[in-house]
Amino acid sequence: MWLAERESPSFASRACSKLVLQIFFLWLGFVSALGHTAIPAIAPIFARRWQVQDSYSRRAARISLAPPEIEKSCKKLPQSPTDAAATLTSPSKMLLTQCPVCAAALPPLSAKQCSRCKTRYCGPACQEQHWNSGGHDNLCRRIKRAGGAEQYHANKKFAEAVAVAVERCADDTKGQTCYICTQALHWKTKEGLVRMCACRGTAGFAHLSCLAEQAKILVAEAEENNLDLKVLNARWNRWHTCSLCKQEYHGVVRCALGWACWKTYVGRQEGDEVLSLAMSLLGNGLTQAGHHEDALSVQGATLAMLRRLGASEYNLLTLQGNLAGTYEALRRHEEAIRVRKAVYYERLRICGREEEGTLRAANNYAWSLCHLRRFEEAKTLMRKWIPVARRVLGESSDLTLRMRWVYARALLDPAAMLDDLREAVTILEEIERTARRVLGGEHPLAMLIEGDFQKARAALAARDGDVSSVCEAMEAMTSA
């Protein structure tokens, strides 16, 4: 079972960039005086803005000022073979990292490519074969017209994802119209409607192309007019959050929006903040739809890019955390927990106790502990952090709900005492109501909580009967 708990990075604080630059020039003067030679290699770090959330910007700026610090903190986080391989083999911002003929991993940048459409191959033999018998002669012109291999791939994946999402939403959207263009069928693409947020009744039905177009226009306008960072971030959120109910899209709709976002910004230069945000968004979307292997390669490519560019520790942590979630989904629990633990302690060190990032990292770490059946440690961790979440984020927060749910799951350890079982049932009953109200009954988290509540209640009801039935009921539940 996978807990959908990803972070969406946002734009960097501009005030922070200015501060970084000022301090950087001071520092530059200082090290120049010392005759330091490493300046040209380090300078690009500060020429770019990175998506540090406002409240962390000062601390992140301080950390970014000392490049060895970045190295040091990155080394603290264990790298998995995939992670390391991605760093080595993934060229700039490319998702197409395999030869289209033999599926071999492509070497960085120098790979053989079609001069016209930029499709890359492992070598001349595969390129020739693709042209002669692989249908490339027909495709080449179309790929070039679309804007190159990466753009063509992104467009194609978006169209596929739209078809899947529309199909999945078909029952829900029957007889409805798009709240943006007011039509049932999209005027240009002829696609149907979707809805996967917390909107109810007749609200919130839309075409994915309309949602994407709206997000694209709003972000472009904010960029062109150099609008306030807060506005920029609010507009960027349109790529993953419904503007009507303010809840994040989930499942296949989130995945299609990820491809829409990626296809919109794939042409941006490496180092453009929007490019890395779009890549992260796609990675999160892929995991939402259960495409974990694809998510792994996208997240690996994003991480490699951010490392190359010397992104802040905070951003690396965000991405590492998301990557750990993918390991977990792929049942690579030992790798997942190593990263989760490191991210948790680093977040606590950088952000302090009351930041959402720290709470999320604590919750994710506890969830990994549950996967490895280390229920006692998970319970201790959650008892420490849930009161903070309730106070700082409130009862209706998505994260507070998740944390209480993870705690209830830890309580339902097969060796649980009757008191634990009772406590779990009480918590589940409470958060089930809140989740239904806030997220809607169709939300994956609301459905998981409801399922667990039913099972836990059944286990409690069986307590007077055969003892083994309690254990069996709980065993069935915790191993789900």
Ligand SMILES: [Zn+2]
């Ligand atoms: Zn090949």
Ligand SMILES: [Zn+2]
């Ligand atoms: Zn070509």
Ligand SMILES: [Zn+2]
């Ligand atoms: Zn529409």
Ligand SMILES: [Zn+2]
């Ligand atoms: Zn909505």
